[in-house]
Amino acid sequence: MQYNNIKKLMLGLALTATVCSSAMATTFIEKQQQELKTLRSQWQQKSIPSGMQSAPLRAVTERDSGADNVSIYIQNVNFDIVENIGFYVENLAASLEPKVTGQPVIFDDVESFTINVHSGSVVLSEQVIADLFNQHILDYWPRPMNDLKVKARDGYLEVEADIKLWSWFPGFWLPADLGGKIVLSDDNKLVYEIDDVRLFGIPLFGLLNTLYIDLDLLLSVDRKGATLVDSVLILDHTAVFPPPSLMGKIATTFIDKDGLHLTFAANEAATFNQPTVESDSYIWMQSGDPRLFDIVVNNGTIQVVADDTSKPLRFNLYDYRTQVAGGKLRMNKAGDIIATLPSSAGPDYKPVLPAKAASAKPKLGQSLASLQVNSCINSIGFNICE
Known part of the structure; x- marks a missing residue:
């Protein structure tokens, strides 16, 4: 019992x-x-910067946030497209726009998207201009010019190069010097107005003018985005750089000892959120669907900062995988990714002249961190109570 x-x-x-x-x-x-x-619901909440997309959003799916493009803001970054060809970005608001609607922005396929600059300012240093010509514009055979070296001063650009007349005569390189101003044409192209030509140090521009001989009768430069017409070199910024194509209207340009300055102001209404991590040098992708490696970040935000905070971040688009592999990635519950990366190799931009008053910067709105109300979430969005 x-x-x-x-x-x-x-x-x-x-x-x-x-x-x-x-x-x-x-x-x-x-x-x-x-x-x-x-x-x-938080992951699917739209965070497109105001003023960046006016068209209605597409239907949301697991692989498509409905945004037309990736909104990106860059501040104080040496941004290389490939090797040393790129810009020092003072500040820039842009959109990365896939050529096929509904597709992510594929960083491993630079032909699949364009960079549409809304506003901001960039600088092409003397070395960058030289590399753009030596490694890209004149990268064909027979090439008319070789081993360009560039010297910038207030309002004037000097070029030292070896040349062959008609790309072949006399069979060896001739030392030449060119000089001129760069102005904006009515159709928004950069025009290098050559007014000084020297061969072996002997000035020839006056003689050529007297004989009605334009420079394009002696030299031929006819590449995508770069054409020598009469005695002016016409550069189309939407075609002259390696892909992805750079779109956007240049508002002003000038030359000083720091290099060639370009300012864009087609859309100054864009307002971005403050980035997740406070920094004076960063890349901030706020909305859209970027594909990095083989992973699509759907409607997420990505901030890229340098592991060495003593100098500006240097980012290389073509070699981003190497940088990511050598860096650290963190993610918070909101889906925000913070990438702390080593800078890519290359000469750091160092202004020769004292810093000028900054041009109008794209507006930054409320900080994402300031929106957190949970005391367990720290300033960069990570749960410190778990």
């Missing part, structure tokens, strides 16, 4: 434990599902 009572008691306790365990599991699952539902 006593044994049966003990058996019944044990069975009752086991049943009670099972019921309690089931109830607790149900409560845990419900809590987990509720948290997932809250996070999902």
